[in-house]
Amino acid sequence: MAKLTVEDLPLEGKKVLMRVDFNVPIKDGVVGDDNRIVAALPTIKYVIDHGGRAVLFSHLGRIKKEEDKPGLSMRPVAERLSNLINKPVTFVPVTEGKQLEDAIDNMKNGEILLVQNTRYEDVKDGEYVKRESGNDPELGKYWASLGDVFVNDAFGTAHRKHASNVGIATNMPGKAAAGYLMEKEIKFLGDAVDNPERPFVAILGGAKVSDKIGVIDNLLEKADKIIIGGGMAYTFYAAKGIKIGNSLVEKDKIDVAKQILDKAGDKLVLPIDNVVADKFNNDADSKVVEGDIDDGWMALDIGPKTVKLYEDVLKDAKTVVWNGPMGVFEMPNFAKGTLEIGKFLGTLTDATTIVGGGDSTAAVKELGVADKLTHISTGGGASLTYLEGQELPGIAAISEK
Incomplete structure (x- = not known):
């Protein structure tokens, strides 16, 4: 890729500002899922x-x-992070001012400092x-003034300005680089969309x-097949004149679905075929139906014949991108379609398989x-924006090589 990477920057003795994605679940003052912290470790360690x-x-x-601030420190x-990297991490409980500036000025080579939640601002x-x-613009300029170079490793926020x-990067021209995680995301998603096998x-x-x-x-121009699952399938059903019963439908999007x-x-x-239920509840009465869905029933998952059909479409694929569940994944009785597709992807050893989005990721894990x-x-919204073929501001702001 034509962007600067962390390995292109001079680092020795430099104050390296790093945008990471540590937007993790916290309950009772303890981090629940630390995957996003783990994902940033290679770049932090390199620095x-x-x-x-x-x-x-x-x-x-x-x-x-x-009132939102105390619970989101x-x-x-x-x-x-300190436990994972086995080194002290200085935490500064503010986002600007003398306390932060002094803490950064007092850092020694090889030390790590974490600034308070940027959204306190x-x-x-x-x-x-x-x-x-x-x-x-003033905040981006101020934060940029605190360091010598900038590394953006937060793909999860790359679709946000x-x-x-973006603020820090635009104030550090020629000194803003991608971290390893960002570089990997750009490579895999970029190759999948622009140059797929x-x-x-x-x-x-x-x-x-x-x-x-x-x-x-965007993908109709690029993909050989697009498999549709989840609630949005039934807006397409409605566009085809198939009865959908009480299934989810976006009535104002039926004409768009017809055009697609x-x-x-x-x-x-x-x-x-679909697994239908008589109410939106894990313990609802359910059955598998083909074709029309009767009134009083709603589709909550794809059926076994659909799983087989989708596996047949996937079995010879060389590139697969998956974003979004096949059914109501949060209800165990309607998660099977999503899990079956996830399991099948794990067997495609000759394909490049890329998964994005919370439920899809949860399924494969x-x-x-x-x-x-x-x-x-690591970024559901960012990967969707990438798949739409749109420019991501966070990536665009990184300096060119």
Whole structure:
């Protein structure tokens, strides 16, 4: 790729500002899932091993009022990072001012400092001002002034234009680089979308067609097949005149679905049978039906014949991108379709397999097949934006080689 990477930067003795994605679940002051912290370790280690002073920035949750701040402090993240990297991590409980500046100035080579949640800047004096998430130019300039070089390793926020990614990078021309995680995401998603080994199959699930219209449109030009699952399948059913009973439908998107079907021809693959239930509940009465879905019943998962059909489409694929569940994955009785597809992807040893999005990622981890896949994307929204063929501001702001 044509972007600077962390290995292109001078690091010895430098204050290295790093945007990481430590937006992790915290309960009772303890980090739940530390996958995102683990994902950033290779870049952090590279920086400190090469004599850099790592100054880490991340957001955590959404902050819209002062009362949100105490529960969204980065302190527990600093503690978990320290355990994982087996080194002290200095936590600075503020996002600007003398305390932060002095702490950074006092760092020695190879040390790590974590700045307080960047979204603390979204609320000032009780007002919701969105300085971080609105990319306030003065804030980006201030943060950039604290360091010598910048490394962006937060793909999960690359589709957002924030002060801590785009703001810092634009104020450090020629000194803003991609970390290892960002570089890996750009490589795998970029190659999948722009230069895939064929056949290239995309699997798109989730509730709403509206969330994926841009992705479907872009991938129709690039993919050999697009498999559709999840609630959005039934807006396509409605567009085809198939009865959907009480299934989820976006009535205002039926015409769009018709246009996609006309454009797609046989590229778009829809479910041929469904697991339907009499109510939206894990313990509801359920059955498998083909074709029309009667009133009073709603489709909550793909059926066994559809699983077989999708496996047949996938079995010869050389590139697979998967984003979104096949059914109501959070209900165990309607998670089977998602899990079966995840399990099958783990058998495709000759294919490049890329998974993005919370439920898809959860499925492959639950099955224990995550290590058999080529790449698990750390950013659901960012990977979707990439699959839509849109520019990601966080990546665009990284300096060119």
